[in-house]
Amino acid sequence: MKRVIVIGGGVAGMQTALRLADDGCDPLILEKEGELGGKLRDWYVLFPTFTPASEVLAELKGRVIRRGIEVRTSAEVAAFTPHSVTLAGGETLACDAVVVATGFTLFDARIKEEYGYGIYDNVVTSADLERMFAEGRVAKSDGSRPRRIAFLHCVGSRDEKVCQSHCSRVCCITGVKQAMEMKRLFPEADVFNFYMDIRMFGPGYEEMYREAQQRCNIHFVRGRISEASPTIDGRIQIKAEDTLTGRPLKMSVDMLVLLVGMRANDSNARFAAQSGVERSPSGFLAPKSLFLDGVRSTAEGIFYAGTVTAPKSVGECVCEGYAAADAAAEYVKER
Amino acid sequence: MFAAVAWKWGSWLWRLSSDDRRRILKGIPSLATLQAVGETVSESLLHRRIFRVNPLLGYMHMSLAFGWFLLISVGWIETVSYMGFRWVPLQGHVFFKYFATGLPHKPVFEFTMDLLLLFVLSGVALAWGKRLYSRAMGMRRTTRHAWGDRIALSALWFIFPARLAAESLTAALYGGGGFLTGSLGAALDRVADPALLGHAATAAWWFYSCCLGLFFVGLPFSRYMHIFTEIPLIFLRRYRLRSGEKEGAFDRFQIEACSRCGICIDPCQLQQTLGIDDVQSVYFLRDRRYGRLRLATANNCLMCGRCQVKCPVGIDLNTLRLNSRDTMRNIPDERRYEYLKGLDRSQGAGKVGYFAGCMTLLTPRTLRAMERIFGAAGEEVWWADREGGVCCGRPLKLSGETDSARKMVQYNTDLFRKHGITTLVTSCPICLKVFREDYDLPGIEVLHHSEYILRLIRSGRLPVIYGAERYTYHDPCELGRGSGIYDEPRAVIEAVGELLEPASTREHALCCGSSVANTAISDGQQLRIAQAVVQELEATGAETIVTACPLCKKALVRGAKGEVRDLAEIVAAHIR
């Protein structure tokens, strides 16, 4: 049986491995963390259905285990070629093809220091908030209930000032979802979403957006927050332009949630240099073609699945797992 | 009771405007009085109009009203025949049977009275039935009443059964009675102990008199005030008194003449399609009468006029709703709309002026079609608002802002006069209605484009080809029920193709649901109404739905699978 190594054990990697097994290959998942699951492990519920992420993850992991797919955790990849993968420890594994499903890195909100993340209490990121939801303990740092919450879209997305020109796509709908969750937890609180554009690209997203506006009375203000500063009573004052009225706007909030974007992994540059694959200007790995070869790299025998090529939703990553596996299986059979 | 009624009428009459009073004085010695008497008989007693809407319901109302009236008059004659021709009060008969037990029987009277009682009782039975199961009466919904009404209604319901019981028991004790009371009495006599019968008779007579008393005391303050109010209303209407855009004393006659029969509920599309059942005219009039009308109720009406054509009392429901909105919303503000000063964006010159209206500017195909029609007919046209104009004012009026509407009216009137037109054509029925009713345009003939196009066709100025298409026509409310234009659009359609009539048509036509008169229902609700209307129109099998209102067109097109066209469009497509 042909061995195909899947680098990364997130949703895309797991689905790739499952499909490779279906296609008669012998997959091996290399996961750098201690367990499978990738970023989804830190997520609470998924848009637009509020499905628990753990439910999706448990199902996928269960399938991987039941299928007896070989998995190596805590295995960080240092380098790879189409026919070998070298681990950080120096061990080299031979294979017939490689599927790169290494995902993305969350943007470090501290870089946008004007928003005060890591400086002021009660400035949190969307990822922090997911963790708080999962732990069932959403509150201000002093334990009290927030009365006014602001979400800021596009932190580390579409921002040349931090070298992230691309759109991370899923943050808009995440912002809507989290705003609704906050409103559910704190019905008395006012929730404001500050956005540059609202990009509701997926099925059911627009409907969810509308529900957030009309039923949950979440205020959407078109304008990017320029800065956050502390107030004497421990709140955060934010400033933005309400571009739809052409007036500056300021208010103090109890919590500021930064919807952090998806950044390309730093390892992409290394992989590109070593393996001859190409990177797009955004830093994500570039597929051979955006139209006909979305899961193939520019190098023979190297395939992509998931957010390693661009920001994607969970469902899209899983779909790419199927496609990447089929493309890899086809390749190893012909070889 | 009579005092309360008299006081009410007196005060309303007193508060009538001097113009209205002059109309009454002029009307009294005229033929109108005789006609009013006739109408009073046919409506107040016989309920001819209800018969037309719903025979069963008509019978119910007639049996109650006319039956009771006869019962009172025949009873009075009976009393008189016993007591001789001395002064017998009208109500003298009520307890006659109770007090006059020892008198000789007059079988003719007893038979007649029993027959009448049966007549009334059949009506009561129907009323009970209507409450229990309104569908059997051909009404999907019946009125939900206020507490005062329920008491009066219950009293009314029990008056006649109580009278039957009382008279039967009396007949059982003392004999006599007709085929109904007599035979019932005889039956009772056979089965029951006379002492018990005696007590029962006393109780029944007491119950009867209580019900009667309760009813008459409650009458002026309940819906039964209509029994008496309809009569002066008929007279005043014959004397050409009308409700206007501001509330007036005459409105009170109209409001209290409402019997809350609930006939207005069924035709209401808000009820039919959306299940909204607390805003219909009956509830509106009730709330207004008792001074608890809310804006939400006043606003939630399409003002399509479907209920008005069905109203058995002929109450001017739309106008009353309009002037309620005026009371609630009108703000006289002289500084409003100052920007209208000196504005004139009109184009061209000609004796014929064309006013597209705001909505037609959103249906440019209609506008282009009118341009073609004018061109083909060789008409020189002055275009009032092709490059944006000022609203006709009707939407503001419909919203109750009548003073603001006056500003629009004044502006457009000045504009029309300034450009010296003799004919004003509009393709918007909303504009048409306000032009005809509220604009003072001497020397300018106002025409809806359907009327104008028909003239062109009939005079040979616009030669059209008869095609093979089949059309169905949707009557716009403001054009049909609002302005009485039903035939012209139909004649125009028939000149270019085959016309198929939908199930509800002409004065019973449905409203598209997007009426500017309603600011309460949501977009989704408007759409549902439009879909229901389209369903009926498409059921005709026609390929194209034709209407003659840009707003109706916009509304219907949302729900339609096939094409929706303005009248002008199909004509323009058939110009030879």
Next chain:
Amino acid sequence: MAAINFGYTISKPRAIDIDRNNLRKSDEILHEMPELQACIGCGSCTAVCTAGNLTSFNFRKVHTLVRRGEYEGAYEEMNKCMLCGKCRLVCPRGINTRGVAMLIKRKLGDF
């Protein structure tokens, strides 16, 4: 204390200060017509507006300011509206814009 005339005064801030604005009427308006929150600021209403064609009246801007608690001048501005209802026909979010115009006038005016 007699103030000195410096030839200028302290300019009023242009910023909408949500902390200072009284949002009661805004809340009432949104409570009565929650659909107004569904506005996505596309501007169709303003583009099609009969009054906006003749004046600087901007329905979208006025109702957005009202939602932020900026009521000053909103009533006067809203009174430029002719209630013709074209905006309602074009709103992609199906907002009952005529209802909104009437509601704002009612809440901010002397009704």
Next chain:
Amino acid sequence: MMKRNSWNEYQKQIADDRYYYGRSCIRQNFFPGSEKAFIDILRGDLGKDLLDDPLHSSCTGIGYHSDIVPLETIMTVVARQFALMGEAGYENFVTSCITSFGVYTEVLATWAEFPETEERTRENLFKATGREFRKPASLAHTSDVMFHFRERIAAQAARRLVNAATGEPLKVVEHIGCHYAKIFPKSGIGGSEFPYVLAGMVEAWGGECVDYPERRHCCGFGFRNYLVQANRGYSIANSHKKLESMAPYKPDFIVANCPGCAMFLDKWQYAIAEMEGTTYGENGHGIPVLTYEEMAGLVLGYDPWELGMQMHQVDVEPLLDKMGVDYDPAAKYLGRNGKYIGKPASAVVNCSATDTVYDIRE
């Protein structure tokens, strides 16, 4: 206290000795003791070599930011200063003015980005003056230098920024001029969002910085906003906004590193008090505004009148009392030679509720 350490990421090279000093155009009018204090501290207390060259000129920054002086001209003027520095045998340029600092930084950045502009400047300078120049080895603002030696000054301090009576640290509002790091965030210590240059001094000398909402807001000078009288309402509105925002924190004084900022935060307090009767400090007084040199001078035990603090619009005596500075009230309005220099009329900003306010127009 703020969890702030991001300033560490914005560090720059500051020379240790041998400075060529560029003065400000306007400071000597409003805070005449400050530049002298800087020279005295550097030469006297720290033993550094600093050249105060009388040949150097205005950088023309005010004209530049008011759209009067074109870019080519200002580049040539800057080049001339560098030429003078080279001729004097120095290569570390320090300037007393934030706008100058911004101008020098901008010009150097422009030359680096567009080398042809540097070439043209060389030609222009040579044509105009016959001089040639070398770019400085280091460019710093004088507050950067003071920040650089903050620990040494702390070691030599005669007193600290604490309330002498209670021992509590003084609450200080630090205000950084916009041109310090807002144009080129990497040119300032701590970057543009959380500049640390003044905060570092305050903390090193025992004070405590106040983090108030409008901390980053401009003082309102804005060049055209002040210079055109019709726009002055906007200028004062900016200071007004800052003062409103900081007042709840009850700061003991304001320290600024920009000539314009110190002046406007000081003088606009007077104007606001006269216009509206509003004051923002203790007991109905204004909040004293210090330059960082004055602050350093007080810490090192200089006499406040030697530092020129009698020239402030808002009286500094309440602060001096709080810090336990020994001063002679009678000497306040005596000039360097002991001659009476005149006394300003009383103003609302310096009167407590119990004071009598005189109308200065009388």
